[in-house]
Structures are given as C-alpha cells and as structure tokens.
Amino acid sequence: xxxxxxxxxxxxxxxxxxxxxxxxxxxxxxxxxxxxxxxxxxxxxxxxxxxxxxxxxxxxxxxxxxxxxxxxxxxxxxxxxxxxxxxxxxxxxxxxxxxxxxxxxxxxxxxxxxxxxxxxxxxxxxxxxxxxxxxxxxxxxxxxxxxxxxxxxxxxxxxxxxxxxxxxxxxxxxxxxxxxxxxxxxxxxxxxxxxxxxxxxxxxxxxxxxxxxxxxxxxx
Numbered sequence: 001x002x003x004x005x006x007x008x009x010x011x012x013x014x015x016x017x018x019x020x021x022x023x024x025x026x027x028x029x030x031x032x033x034x035x036x037x038x039x040x041x042x043x044x045x046x047x048x049x050x051x052x053x054x055x056x057x058x059x060x061x062x063x064x065x066x067x068x069x070x071x072x073x074x075x076x077x078x079x080x081x082x083x084x085x086x087x088x089x090x091x092x093x094x095x096x097x098x099x100x101x102x103x104x105x106x107x108x109x110x111x112x113x114x115x116x117x118x119x120x121x122x123x124x125x126x127x128x129x130x131x132x133x134x135x136x137x138x139x140x141x142x143x144x145x146x147x148x149x150x151x152x153x154x155x156x157x158x159x160x161x162x163x164x165x166x167x168x169x170x171x172x173x174x175x176x177x178x179x180x181x182x183x184x185x186x187x188x189x190x191x192x193x194x195x196x197x198x199x200x201x202x203x204x205x206x207x208x209x210x211x212x213x214x215x216x217x218x219x220x
Contacts, residue, residue, distance in 0.1 A: 004029050005053060006051045007052065008051035009034070010055065011035075011084070016107075020055070023114060024114070027118075039060045042054065046075075052079050053081075055082050055084050056068060057085055066099050070100065081103075084109070085105075090206075094203060098200075102125075102126055102127065103127030104128055124167060126163075126165040162198060163206060168186070186201075
C-alpha cells in the first residue's frame with residue numbers, strides 16, 4: 001500500500017475546518033494528522049506532527065499565513081505549504097510564493113482541486129487554482145515582461161510553464177524536449193534571473209506577469 005500523505009489543516013473557522021475534513025475524508029491516500037486555528041498552533045503542530053503538507057489559510061487571529069510560511073521555512077520544515085484562502089489579490093499570491101508556499105488555492109475550490117493540489121505539491125509541483133490563474137493571467141502584458149532580463153523564446157516558454165506549476169517532465173513532454181535539455185534551459189534562465197531555485201524564478205515570473213495560464217501559453 002502506498003504511504004499516505006500526512007496533512008495538517010490550518011484555518012481559524014471551526015465550521016470551515018470541519019467541512020475540509022469531510023471533503024478530504026474521501027481521499028484514501030490523504031491522512032489528516034491535525035487541524036488547528038492559529039499561526040502559533042500551526043508552527044507547533046508542524047514541529048510535532050511533521051506533516052507532508054500544511055493546508056494554510058492566510059487570515060489567522062494571531063498572525064498571517066505569510067509569516068507562518070516564512071517561519072516554517074526558516075525552521076527547516078520539510079513539508080510543503082499549500083495556501084487555501086479567500087484573498088485573490090496578486091500581491092497576496094506573490095507574497096505567499098516568495099515566502100515559500102508551493103501552491104495557492106481560493107476558498108470555493110472544488111474537492112477535486114483541493115485533493116489534486118495536495119497531491120501535486122507532494123510530488124514537487126506548484127499549484128494554482130483556476131480562479132487564481134484567471135486573476136493572474138488578466139495582468140499579463142508586454143510591458144510587464146520587459147521587467148525580466150532578456151530570455152530566449154524557449155527559456156520564456158520554460159519559465160511560463162514552471163510558473164504554471166509544471167514539472168520538468170511535464171515541460172519536456174509539452175515542448176517535445178529531452179529532460180536534459182529542459183534542465184539546461186532552467187540552469188540558463190536561473191543564471192539570467194540571478195536566482196538559485198525554482199521558487200525564486202517563479203516569483204519573478206509572476207511579478208512580471210508570466211503564467212499561470214491555465215495550460216494556454218499567451219503567444220499560442
């Protein structure tokens with residue numbers, strides 16, 4: 001039997017927490033190991049329970065999910081943070097990703113989106129709900145892209161797909177390239193952007209208006 005995904009739910013509304021637990025109970029590969037309502041409890045539970053994923057609201061009574069994420073990353077938390085919030089603003093999305101979150105869903109996401117998002121971040125992907133994708137896609141303009149260093153057309157394609165949550169294997173399949181070629185493109189664009197990891201590159205891409213595109217590249 002495949003090892004189950006250990007999930008910690010963090011939301012300050014008891015009724016919403018119970019609703020999430022009901023939604024997640026149908027997923028046999030997900031085990032909810034805890035459900036708490038404050039940032040302090042979230043950090044303590046993360047240390048005690050070592051979940052694979054923290055499903056985290058941004059609006060908490062004692063702090064906010066951005067600061068919780070930063071503290072988790074600084075403490076060496078080995079799990080992944082998947083934001084589930086009512087805030088659809090671009091600034092909140094970018095701040096969450098810069099802090100270290102691996103995905104961003106809006107409350108109102110379907111059961112399928114939430115469960116799929118949890119599985120995706122565990123597998124190393126980045127997740128953006130359909131509603132969030134529509135919000136970010138609306139601000140993609142040529143002017144935004146000029147804030148990025150000069151990238152080749154292929155590097156920009158790779159970066160856009162990274163920002164859309166695609167893994168290297170997904171990108172290779174989409175662009176009909178070898179995995180090695182994709183890795184080379186990523187190494188080159190990291191150097192041009194002055195970043196050292198995927199999260200930083202995606203944050204810059206989002207700020208520049210690239211992706212998520214809901215699977216459709218803007219120039220296609």
